[in-house]
Amino acid sequence: MGELLAIKGGPRSVPEGAVGNWPPIDDVDRKMVLASLEGDSHTYGPNCRALEEEFAAWNGNKYAITTNSGTAALHMCVAACDCGPGDEVIVPAYSWSSSATCILHHNALPVFVDIDYDTMNIDVNKIEEAITQRTKAIIVVHLHGLAVDMPRVLGIARRHGLRVIEDCCQAHGAMVQERKVGTWGDCAAFSFNQNKCLCSGEGGALVTDDEDLLARARQLWSFGETRTPAESRDYHAYALGWMYRNNDLTAAFGRAQLTKLDGYLAQTRANALRLHELLQGTPNLILPHEPPGFHHNWYNFTMRFDLEALGHGGDAADFRNKIVAAMQAEGVQTGLWQSYILPAMTVFQAQNGYGRGCPWSCPHATPVDYSVDRYPVAQKHCDTHTGMTNPLRPPNGLEVAEMTAAGIRKVMENIDQLEDA
Numbered sequence: 058m059g060e061l062l063a064i065k066g067g068p069r070s071v072p073e074g075a076v077g078n079w080p081p082i083d084d085v086d087r088k089m090v091l092a093s094l095e096g097d098s099h100t101y102g103p104n105c106r107a108l109e110e111e112f113a114a115w116n117g118n119k120y121a122i123t124t125n126s127g128t129a130a131l132h133m134c135v136a137a138c139d140c141g142p143g144d145e146v147i148v149p150a151y152s153w154s155s156s157a158t159c160i161l162h163h164n165a166l167p168v169f170v171d172i173d174y175d176t177m178n179i180d181v182n183k184i185e186e187a188i189t190q191r192t193k194a195i196i197v198v199h200l201h202g203l204a205v206d207m208p209r210v211l212g213i214a215r216r217h218g219l220r221v222i223e224d225c226c227q228a229h230g231a232m233v234q235e236r237k238v239g240t241w242g243d244c245a246a247f248s249f250n251q252n253k254c255l256c257s258g259e260g261g262a263l264v265t266d267d268e269d270l271l272a273r274a275r276q277l278w279s280f281g282e283t284r285t286p287a288e289s290r291d292y293h294a295y296a297l298g299w300m301y302r303n304n305d306l307t308a309a310f311g312r313a314q315l316t317k318l319d320g321y322l323a324q325t326r327a328n329a330l331r332l333h334e335l336l337q338g339t340p341n342l343i344l345p346h347e348p349p350g351f352h353h354n355w356y357n358f359t360m361r362f363d364l365e366a367l368g369h370g371g372d373a374a375d376f377r378n379k380i381v382a383a384m385q386a387e388g389v390q391t392g393l394w395q396s397y398i399l400p401a402m403t404v405f406q407a408q409n410g411y412g413r414g415c416p417w418s419c420p421h422a423t424p425v426d427y428s429v430d431r432y433p434v435a436q437k438h439c440d441t442h443t444g445m446t447n448p449l450r451p452p453n454g455l456e457v458a459e460m461t462a463a464g465i466r467k468v469m470e471n472i473d474q475l476e477d478a
């Protein structure tokens with residue numbers, strides 16, 4: 058027998074307290090947040106406007122609008138692209154719920170496309186077969202920080218006259234052909250929530266280079282008005298609007314973190330590459346992949362277990378959960394990102410968006426098939442994955458990546474100690 062697993066009473070690979078919390082806070086954060094607190098503008102204030110300029114400049118966009126979440130920014134993208142009743146919007150079958158529910162907010166219908174196993178992103182080869190006369194836009198999600206093949210997606214969109222929305226909520230700084238995500242499509246959404254690469258507590262941004270899209274997004278953002286609260290307002294709702302504005306305190310926090318973002322991303326990359334190197338050749342472990350020409354931001358280091366090679370024929374998710382529990386007992390901060398693929402979620406299975414079947418029952422809509430067996434790759438990925446964010450991000454350095462690798466290897470090399478292995 059090899060080393061005794063921690064879950065069986067053996068020693069932990071990653072000692073208690075070895076992994077530091079995200080995000081690191083220093084005097085830059087303290088000073089900026091305190092200055093906002095002591096200022097006289099706590100709603101959409103000077104820090105919100107400055108964050109818009111600084112984030113747009115950082116990403117290489119002409120315009121940004123700060124929001125109170127990535128989900129708000131996604132809904133604004135859907136509205137800005139004029140998706141409405143009866144329109145269909147293509148979206149990957151595996152993502153965060155709001156990558157798809159943002160479409161419902163504007164009475165349009167999500168149409169799911171299966172994912173590609175290697176990249177975990179939308180399978181670009183399957184997009185065209187999902188396009189109908191009602192398709193208005195494609196939402197691509199740069200999942201876990203690996204960009205979708207944007208030149209190919211833009212080629213498809215151009216051929217069919219579709220808008221392209223980028224969900225960049227996990228993908229700050231990710232690139233294709235050395236060009237950042239969020240600069241390829243018509244518009245894009247970023248999240249600044251606690252767990253994201255740029256953290257302001259909660260928050261987000263819509264970015265675009267298109268003035269018309271910007272104006273439509275802004276109207277939805279602030280009560281259907283056409284002017285920002287920084288301008289002279291006429292308090293008139295020109296269209297249906299929400300209240301998706303950010304506030305000055307969180308924007309100050311976001312600005313402080315933005316000054317450190319490039320450094321964070323560089324350390325995360327170094328940690329992920331070290332972990333990747335140390336995990337090469339681990340039995341029955343499928344490592345994430347960075348195709349040539351793509352720059353991963355390594356937001357979430359997601360691995361899959363090769364249950365077929367392990368000879369496991371039972372419930373895949375159940376066995377995966379046992380392996381993950383053994384890794385957690387080693388002190389490895391890995392977990393599940395999702396337990397359900399998107400079409401399997403109740404909102405789509407029961408079609409219970411607004412009640413009474415709306416928007417699917419809308420007279421403008423035509424039926425959409427959400428049978429889960431249409432997305433076998435997404436389901437396989439979902440059942441066999443585990444992933445991590447914290448151990449690879451600052452303040453953690455290479456030593457945490459090394460301990461994490463040791464814990465993962467220990468479990469995979471001694472998997473026979475787990476029941477039903």
Ligand SMILES: Cc1ncc(COP(=O)(O)O)c(C=O)c1O
Nearest residue numbers: 126127128153156226248249250
């Ligand atoms: C891919 C993806 N899209 C959208 C969101 C929504 O972002 P937020 O929580 O800021 O609304 C998240 C994260 O929560 C996400 O991971």
